[in-house]
Amino acid sequence: MHSLSAQMLDSFQRLICERCLMSFTQSRLGKLKTHLRHRMGVNELSSYEDYYRLLKKDENEFNALIEDIATKETYFFRIPGQFHAIREYLSPMIEKRLLDNSKIPPLQGDTNKFKKTPIRIWSIGCSTGEEACTIAMAIMEGIKYPHVHDVEILASDISRQALNKASTGFYEASSLKKIPACYKTRYMKMIGDGAVIADDLLRKISFRIFNLRNLDPIRDGTCLFTRLDGTVEKLAVFERFDIIFCRNVMIYFDFPSQQRLVDSLYECLKPGGYLFTGDAEILHIYKHGFENIRYKETNIYKKPETINFSGKGKEIWTIKSCLKP
Numbered sequence: 512m513h514s515l516s517a518q519m520l521d522s523f524q525r526l527i528c529e530r531c532l533m534s535f536t537q538s539r540l541g542k543l544k545t546h547l548r549h550r551m552g553v554n555e556l557s558s559y560e561d562y563y564r565l566l567k568k569d570e571n572e573f574n575a576l577i578e579d580i581a582t583k584e585t586y587f588f589r590i591p592g593q594f595h596a597i598r599e600y601l602s603p604m605i606e607k608r609l610l611d612n613s614k615i616p617p618l619q620g621d622t623n624k625f626k627k628t629p630i631r632i633w634s635i636g637c638s639t640g641e642e643a644c645t646i647a648m649a650i651m652e653g654i655k656y657p658h659v660h661d662v663e664i665l666a667s668d669i670s671r672q673a674l675n676k677a678s679t680g681f682y683e684a685s686s687l688k689k690i691p692a693c694y695k696t697r698y699m700k701m702i703g704d705g706a707v708i709a710d711d712l713l714r715k716i717s718f719r720i721f722n723l724r725n726l727d728p729i730r731d732g733t734c735l736f737t738r739l740d741g742t743v744e745k746l747a748v749f750e751r752f753d754i755i756f757c758r759n760v761m762i763y764f765d766f767p768s769q770q771r772l773v774d775s776l777y778e779c780l781k782p783g784g785y786l787f788t789g790d791a792e793i794l795h796i797y798k799h800g801f802e803n804i805r806y807k808e809t810n811i812y813k814k815p816e817t818i819n820f821s822g823k824g825k826e827i828w829t830i831k832s833c834l835k836p
């Protein structure tokens with residue numbers, strides 16, 4: 512195999528960053544080189560220049576490399592405080608707001624007569640689905656009138672392999688360790704050594720392939736998502752979500768992409784909506800209009816209910832919000 516020049520390595524990094532925002536710190540460059548060598552072996556190529564040319568023109572090969580490079584680590588109840596916050600604090604509050612707005616009398620029998628407003632959540636970079644399932648469980652535990660509300664969770668990732676696994680709803684025993692016993696009983700069915708997510712919980716989650724590079728909801732408020740059967744779907748994202756989880760994803764992006772993503776996530780939340788990020792993704796290094804609130808030990812970012820004109824960042828959001836379709 513030929514040697515990899517610094518210039519060629521730089522070209523690979525630029526191409527990957529341009530197409531899917533991932534950037535490589537010094538410590539992750541070794542991993543990139545290993546995956547490049549592996550994919551070159553699969554394609555029976557010995558020249559990095561030839562592989563670069565292939566990568567540029569062949570979308571399937573690019574996707575295969577990204578499948579290898581993407582860090583997909585995840586598990587149920589990762590950062591448990593976030594799910595306690597959803598169950599004890601956010602779900603009751605969101606539920607109250609929906610009930611106040613829709614005037615649904617929750618105790619009346621026939622709720623079909625009333626227009627239901629779904630509680631909408633987006634789990635971005637959901638990997639194999641554990642995060643989306645944990646959110647669904649926490650919401651169902653936290654709302655008082657589950658028969659009144661639809662809970663819709665959009666769970667997206669760039670990795671088709673991860674989403675294919677997520678859509679089965681099956682998890683091996685090793686993935687189940689952190690799930691409290693009562694949640695296992697209510698929302699899972701044990702099968703052999705593993706467990707499958709209960710149908711009515713899994714039905715609340717729509718798994719879609721989505722590259723965050725294409726998140727630009729300002730133009731018409733929609734983005735193109737790909738279903739697991741390969742068909743494409745246009746989904747509204749602008750001011751759509753009550754809660755967004757974007758954890759341990761932007762940590763792999765370069766700074767300008769992180770800032771753009773933070774801006775877009777703000778646009779995608781309803782006024783008064785909440786954003787959860789990973790432990791290492793604290794927003795104070797970006798310009799943003801979120802309020803930082805704490806529930807017990809947990810950091811939560813809230814889009815203000817009403818946007819005021821004080822504060823530098825907030826003026827930007829107000830101008831963009833005027834473009835609402």
Ligand SMILES: C[S@@+](CC[C@H](N)C(=O)[O-])C[C@H]1O[C@@H](n2cnc3c(N)ncnc32)[C@H](O)[C@@H]1O
Nearest residue numbers: 531581582584585636638669670722723758759
């Ligand atoms: C470490 S996992 C995070 C899983 C989960 N959010 C959690 O915190 O447990 C990061 C995920 O981000 C996804 N990802 C990386 N770049 C992406 C991009 N440009 N668009 C969408 N997803 C991306 C990866 O495929 C991977 O599944």
